[in-house]
Amino acid sequence: MVKPVRQRPPRKPLTTTQAWTKVETTAYRLGAAEYLGNKDSNRISKAFLLLNHPPQSTSHRKYRLFLLRKEICGPQGLRLCAVALGHDHIRDTSNGHRDALLDKLGEMRHQPLIKNSSFRSDDTQEDGPLNGKH
Numbered sequence: 510m511v512k513p514v515r516q517r518p519p520r521k522p523l524t525t526t527q528a529w530t531k532v533e534t535t536a537y538r539l540g541a542a543e544y545l546g547n548k549d550s551n552r553i554s555k556a557f558l559l560l561n562h563p564p565q566s567t568s569h570r571k572y573r574l575f576l577l578r579k580e581i582c583g584p585q586g587l588r589l590c591a592v593a594l595g596h597d598h599i600r601d602t603s604n605g606h607r608d609a610l611l612d613k614l615g616e617m618r619h620q621p622l623i624k625n626s627s628f629r630s631d632d633t634q635e636d637g638p639l640n641g642k643h
């Protein structure tokens with residue numbers, strides 16, 4: 510007898526409040542950490558890779574459009590969103606919630622979101638534990 514294939518339930522899109530909670534939690538965690546774990550580092554690397562190459566799918570296009578709006582939230586906000594939310598959550602979030610999240614990050618742009626000197630706040634991506642490269 511063949512077992513029925515168990516399908517993954519559809520993801521619920523994050524609201525702005527839920528996304529902001531994830532961002533704050535991640536900022537706190539990264540502020541206390543000395544380095545990124547592999548999962549976090551991979552998320553940042555994939556985000557920068559997608560910024561430098563054309564998207565191959567609609568979901569990648571949505572994520573890339575979000576990442577290209579980094580002038581609103583600054584490069585630190587961009588890295589923080591890449592770690593906290595990742596491709597899947599950004600892709601599934603509605604345009605309105607994405608815009609609201611960017612606006613909220615924009616309000617915090619000139620304040621350090623992460624109180625860790627290793628997490629760069631400028632626009633360059635150099636080798637370093639919190640910059641997605643080791």
